Amino acid sequence: MELVLPLPRCNDETSASYISWKNLKQRYHRFCKVDRKKANGVFLKNVLSKSLLIHLGGEEAKEMVKDFLKRDVDSFHAFLEGIEDLCLPRFILLYERFKFFTCQQNEEDDIGEFILEVKHLAKYCEFQDHIDRYIQRRISNGVREDEIRTKLQSEKNLMLTKVLDTC
Template sequence: MTLDSMRAPMPFSASGPSVATRWERWKRGLESYLLALNVNQSNRKRAILLHVGGEELQDIVDGLKDPGDNYEKTIDALNKHFSPTKNIIFECHMFQQIEQNKEESIDAFASRLRQAAKSCEFGELIDRMIAVQIVNRCQSAALRKRFLREESLTLDSILQIGRAHEAGELRSKQYVNTGCPQENDTSVNVVKTKSFVKKQQRKFFSSKMEQKRQFKCGRCGNNDHSSNHCTRARDKECHYCHKIGHFENVCLSKRREKKEISNVSEAQISNIFNVNTDELPTITIQLKDEKIPVLIDSGAAVNLMGVKLWKRFEANTKLLKTEKKIFSFGA
């Protein structure tokens, strides 16, 4: 494997705080880089160290009293150079400021704390200090209360409780968002009550009704297609307006007339009653050249004439428009 095929570590910068910690981290990256390249010669490893480290690290090596002529001696000299700048009190202070990120798992938080604890020289107390920091700086207040209820806590028990809490929070979110756990979650069994089933059924039928309302045909009135795809009423005649292309139940002319009737006052409405003309007094009158039987003083608000009779006088008689609405008895 060549140098060009591997991504080298970024040049090292000795500026800023925590130089010793950053030097140890950068040195680990360099050693992994050399191992991946399978570089074993000491002088070649030293050349790569100076090349990858950048100009600032090269100036530091040149300024050392005894920089060494191979990789091991140069690394030892750099370790001694950066170690005096290490402030244990400051490193411990920075360790105590570390908080769990919002979406960070309990294991990732513990791993980040362990990495930072290496520069604090906690020794055998490292697990206890990590455990204390997790309790103090975890994101969940409910999880912190759970920790404090335990009589004896270790880092392992804290991680175990934290994992169980995170799994429960995840399942709770899935239940709230979907009404039940997701299909790929086989670790939870949900008992569906009658009220839960009825609620799901109402949601299902309401969605179906909404779909039907969206696709109601304006030609035949059915809900399984739109007006553009209707073949049932495309060539049919409406029994109300006698136009082609729709049925009477969706006739717009009929709807408009019903709306107009609803706005008519009571004074403009008259009812027609069915009467038996054989038992009522009638006389015969002559209208133009026609003799017509009529009822004497019927008491009706209006008088009607049949269509056939009207057509006899239509040529010489003008028909006037009226706002009065006529209804048969019982209509």
């Protein structure tokens, strides 16, 4: 179902996925900073920064590096920008949608906590006009109690308000 939804434009700086990536990138740069007393506040050498990013990215990142080497990309900034152009924010969006579509009510959660969790996860999925429908379906499929789940799944033309009232 999530494959039916259009992916956002790569350069949409207002999307939750893009903002999430920018925050992750900022944390990565902070991690890579060398102690100011020892190196005057410069970033780790490009090679070390790339190596860490490749290690964190896994096999797919290694393949991208081969492509960048063919293009003679030597600065870390250009390397990181290239990865952004190829992967983001689509990867983050797909991950957020995965978290949403696999959300289930835990044994220790009451129904109210589960509904709040589903609504919170939906904020980052960029469902646009379909958000209520996806929340309704996730609650209907993810609720722990068999009786409620069966009742919700058996009704036709179910709206979010009806799901919330039933729960």
